[in-house]
Amino acid sequence: MSTLFEPYQLRSLTIPNRVWMAPMGQYSSASEGPTTGFPNDWHLAHQGARAAGGVGLILTEGTGVSPAGRTTPFDLGIWSDAQIPGFQRITSLLTSLGAVPGIQLSHSGRKGSTDRQWLGGKLLGPEQGGWQPADPSAIAAAEGEPIPAVLTLADIDRIVDEFAAAARRAAAAGYKVVELLAGHGYLIHQFLSPFSNHRTDDYGGSFENRARFALRVVDAVRAVWPDDLPLFVRVSATDWLTENPEDVREGWTVDDTVRLAGLLKDRGVDLLNVSSGGLVPDAKITAGPGYQVPFAARLRAEAGVAVAAVGMITEPEQAAKILANGEADAILMGRELLRHPSWPLDAAKALGGEVRVPPQYHRAWPR
Numbered sequence: 001m002s003t004l005f006e007p008y009q010l011r012s013l014t015i016p017n018r019v020w021m022a023p024m025g026q027y028s029s030a031s032e033g034p035t036t037g038f039p040n041d042w043h044l045a046h047q048g049a050r051a052a053g054g055v056g057l058i059l060t061e062g063t064g065v066s067p068a069g070r071t072t073p074f075d076l077g078i079w080s081d082a083q084i085p086g087f088q089r090i091t092s093l094l095t096s097l098g099a100v101p102g103i104q105l106s107h108s109g110r111k112g113s114t115d116r117q118w119l120g121g122k123l124l125g126p127e128q129g130g131w132q133p134a135d136p137s138a139i140a141a142a143e144g145e146p147i148p149a150v151l152t153l154a155d156i157d158r159i160v161d162e163f164a165a166a167a168r169r170a171a172a173a174g175y176k177v178v179e180l181l182a183g184h185g186y187l188i189h190q191f192l193s194p195f196s197n198h199r200t201d202d203y204g205g206s207f208e209n210r211a212r213f214a215l216r217v218v219d220a221v222r223a224v225w226p227d228d229l230p231l232f233v234r235v236s237a238t239d240w241l242t243e244n245p246e247d248v249r250e251g252w253t254v255d256d257t258v259r260l261a262g263l264l265k266d267r268g269v270d271l272l273n274v275s276s277g278g279l280v281p282d283a284k285i286t287a288g289p290g291y292q293v294p295f296a297a298r299l300r301a302e303a304g305v306a307v308a309a310v311g312m313i314t315e316p317e318q319a320a321k322i323l324a325n326g327e328a329d330a331i332l333m334g335r336e337l338l339r340h341p342s343w344p345l346d347a348a349k350a351l352g353g354e355v356r357v358p359p360q361y362h363r364a365w366p367r
Contacts, residue, residue, distance in 0.1 A: 002320035005344075005353030008056075008330060010230035010270050010306070013176050015100050015330075017056035017355060018323060019344045021047075022273070022310055022334040023104040023179065023234075025061045027074040027116040031129050037064065037077025039086040047090055050337055051099035054344030054355035058099050059332075060090070062106035062181050065159070065166040069107035069187075072114050072121075073129040078105070078166045084173045091174030098356045102177030104234065105166050105221075107159060109187030110135035110148040110196075135190050136213075137198040142281045156203065156213060159187070164220040171226055178225055180217060183236030184278030188214045192260070193239055193252035193279055211260055215267065222268040230270035232308075235260070237276045237295035240283035251280060254295060261303035271306040272299055273332055287311075290318060297327035308332045316347035 008015045028042040029035075039060075047058050064070035064077040077083060091101040113130035114121045123145060124130030133141075134149040141148075151159070163180070170178050182188035190196040191213040197204050203212050218233065225231055239251030261272055274296035277285050292311035300307045309328035313319050319331045337343055345365060348355040357365045 002316075002351045002353055003323045004316070004320050004331065004351065005348055005355060010177075012228035013100065013230055015056045016098060017054070017344065018330040019055055019319070019347065019355075020057035020308060020330055020332045021050050021055045021059055021337050022332040023059040023061045023181075024334050024338070025071065025075060025117065027072050027118075029074050029076050031073035036073075037067070037070070037075065037079070038083050039076055039090055043076070044090055044093060048093050048097065049341040051094045051097035052358050052361065053337075053340075053342035054348070054357070055099055055337065056344075057102055057177065057330075058094050059177070059179055060087075060101070060103040060175075062104045062186070063166070065105055065107055065162040068112060068131050068134070069159075069162065071106075071108040071112055071186075072116055073124065074116055078103070078169050078173075079162065081169065081172075084169055087170070087173035087175070095174070097358060100176050101174060102179060102232070103170050103173075103175045104179040104181050105163060105170070106181035107163070107187040109133065109190045110139070110141045111185055135187065135196065136203060137196065139196055139198065141185070153201070156216075160213075160216050160220050163217045164224050167221040167225050171224075171229075177230055177232060178221065179232035179234055179273060180221060181234050182214055183234050183275050185236070185280075186278075188217060189236055189252070189279055192256070195239055195241070195249060195251040195280055207256065207259065211263065214260070215263060218264060218267050218269060231268060232271045232273055233264055233269050234273035234275060236278055237274055237292070237299070239279050240277050240285045241280060243286070244284050247284070249280070251283075254298060257295070258299060258302045261299050261305045265303060265305045269305070271308060271329065272296075273308050273310065274299055274328075275310055289314070290322065293322055293327050297325075300326070300328065310334065316350045319347065320351055 241251035310332040
C-alpha cells in the first residue's frame with residue numbers, strides 16, 4: 001500500500017492520510033454589510049464535499065487577517081470575533097467527516113483590492129468596494145497599475161499583531177493547522193524578494209532584513225498558536241528569474257528559500273507548502289506535471305524540514321511515487337480536487353489503499 005494513505009503525525013495531530021487540499025480562493029463571501037468576510041453555505045459545501053471524498057487535511061482559502069489583507073472584497077476574513085461561529089460550523093463538519101480542518105492566513109499587500117478571478121481580477125476603486133493597497137515599496141503589482149502606498153514601521157507592527165490575532169481566532173474556531181501565506185506574490189513574499197522590496201530600513205536590503213517581517217509574523221503566530229498543533233508556511237521557492245539565463249533581474253531564489261527554511265524550522269514551523277512564482281507578472285515559468293516537486297525535494301533534503309508538494313499532481317501513481325522517492329511528506333492538490341472531489345477514494349482503489357468513506361456512501365464503495 002502506498003504511503004499516500006498512511007497517517008501523518010505532526011506534533012500531537014494525526015492527519016489520516018497524505019492527500020491534502022490546497023487553499024483555493026472561492027471569492028464567495030459577502031463583500032459588504034454585516035457579514036463581510038464571513039463564511040457561508042458555499043464554503044461549507046465546497047470543503048465538506050472534499051472531506052466526504054476522503055481528503056485528509058482541508059486548508060481553507062487564504063483568509064484575510066484584516067479587511068485590507070484580502071485580495072478581493074469577496075474573500076474570507078478572520079479579523080473579528082463575530083466571524084468565529086461561521087468557521088466553527090465548517091470545522092465541525094470537517095471533523096465529523098474525519099478530515100483535519102486547517103486555514104491559511106494571508107495579507108495581500110499590493111495584490112489587494114481586485115475583482116473576482118472570473119471577472120478578470122481588475123483593480124477596484126473605493127466606489128466599487130476596493131481600498132488603497134500597500135506594500136513594502138512603492139512598486140506596482142503589474143505594469144500600468146497604480147503605485148501602492150508604502151507601509152510604515154507602525155503599519156508593519158500592526159500587521160504582525162493582526163496575524164497573531166487571526167491565529168487566536170482560528171484556534172477558537174476549531175482549526176488544527178494554521179498556514180501562513182508567504183508566497184505567490186502576497187505581502188510576506190513582497191518583503192522577501194529583492195524584486196519587490198527596495199526598502200532602505202531594517203526591512204530591506206540584506207537577506208536578513210528582507211526576511212525580518214516573515215520571521216516576526218512566524219514568531220507572533222507561534223507564540224499564540226497551541227504548542228501541540230502544527231504551523232505551516234506556504235512559500236514560493238523561486239520567482240522564476242534566475243531559471244531564465246536571459247533575465248538579469250534579481251528575485252527570490254531556491255537558495256534563498258533553503259536558507260529561509262532553516263530559520264523557519266528553528267522557529268517552530270512544522271511543514272512548508274512548496275509552490276513557486278506569483279510575484280513577477282512576466283516571469284517565464286516552465287510548467288508541466290509535477291514541475292514544482294524538485295523544489296520541495298531540495299528543501300526537504302537540504303533544510304531538513306517536512307514539505308508538501310503541489311503543482312499539476314493529478315494521477316495516483318504520480319502522487320505515490322513522489323512520496324516513495326522521499327521528495328515530499330504529503331501531496332497538496334488544488335484544481336484536480338475541484339474537478340474530482342472524491343479523488344482520494346478512486347486513488348485508493350487504483351493503488352490498493354484504504355480511505356475512510358462516510359456511512360451514507362458505503363453502498364458505492366468499493367467499486
